[in-house]
Amino acid sequence: MNEVNDEKTLGKAAHAEKMVFPIGVPNDAFAQYFIGQSYLAPISDSQVGVFNVTFEPGCRNNWHIHHAEKGGGQILICVAGRGYYQEWGKKAIEMKPGDCINIPAGVKHWHGAAADSWFSHLAIEVPGENSSNEWLEAVDDEQYGKLS
Numbered sequence: 001m002n003e004v005n006d007e008k009t010l011g012k013a014a015h016a017e018k019m020v021f022p023i024g025v026p027n028d029a030f031a032q033y034f035i036g037q038s039y040l041a042p043i044s045d046s047q048v049g050v051f052n053v054t055f056e057p058g059c060r061n062n063w064h065i066h067h068a069e070k071g072g073g074q075i076l077i078c079v080a081g082r083g084y085y086q087e088w089g090k091k092a093i094e095m096k097p098g099d100c101i102n103i104p105a106g107v108k109h110w111h112g113a114a115a116d117s118w119f120s121h122l123a124i125e126v127p128g129e130n131s132s133n134e135w136l137e138a139v140d141d142e143q144y145g146k147l148s
Contacts, residue, residue, distance in 0.1 A: 008056070015118035018080040018097075021052040023120070033062045033135045035144075036113075049125035055083060059119075060112020060144060063088065063136040072105035072128025076121045083119030084147055085111045086139075092147050095121065105131075110139050114147070 016023050024041025027034065036059025041052040066074050076085060078095040085101045086092035088108035095101065095111070103109055105128060113119035125131075 011057070011118060015054070015080060015120070019052075019120055021079060021120070021122070023054045024052060027053070030061075033064070034112075035060055035062075035138055043122065048127060049123075051123045052079065052120055053123050054118065054120040055081075055113035057113050057117055058115045058144075060084070060139050061110055062138045063108055063110050065108050065134045065136070066103065066105050066126075066131065067134060068105040068126075068128030068131040070129040071126060072131045073107070073126040074103045075124040075126060076101040076103070076111060077124070078119070078121045081119035082114045082117040083112055083121065084114065085109065095119070108136065112139070115145075 012023065021043060022041040024039045027038040027040040030038070030040075037056045038059050038061070039054040043050040043052055066072055076095070078097050078099045080097055083095045084092045085095055086109060093101070111121070
């Protein structure tokens with residue numbers, strides 16, 4: 001194992017020790033919508049979907065919108081590390097353990113890790129009628145680089 005992989009493995013293990021939820025497996029099904037590596041651990045998939053999403057340092061998802069005709073949206077609860085949430089046209093909000101973000105349906109946003117920190121949040125799918133996700137453009141490096 002090389003030095004970069006050793007550092008990544010140690011960072012991941014240290015982050016995992018700070019959480020009560022598992023980091024999960026590489027989030028390959030949604031990798032095309034992320035810059036960097038994310039991990040996914042389903043916590044509940046009955047009644048309401050609850051997923052622990054973990055981002056390596058610098059990892060973030062693309063801008064996206066949770067659509068619903070009625071209800072819908074998403075709730076994020078930071079459980080470890082440090083990251084960001086940003087709505088289109090607004091300043092990014094830093095997230096630390098215990099922070100909760102309520103995202104109504106129809107709001108364009110992104111979320112992910114700070115450049116120097118692992119980050120995990122519970123993503124809670126708010127039930128809605130005719131719900132769907134629309135994945136959009138990536139958060140560009142210049143815009144992201146201004147956050148840290």
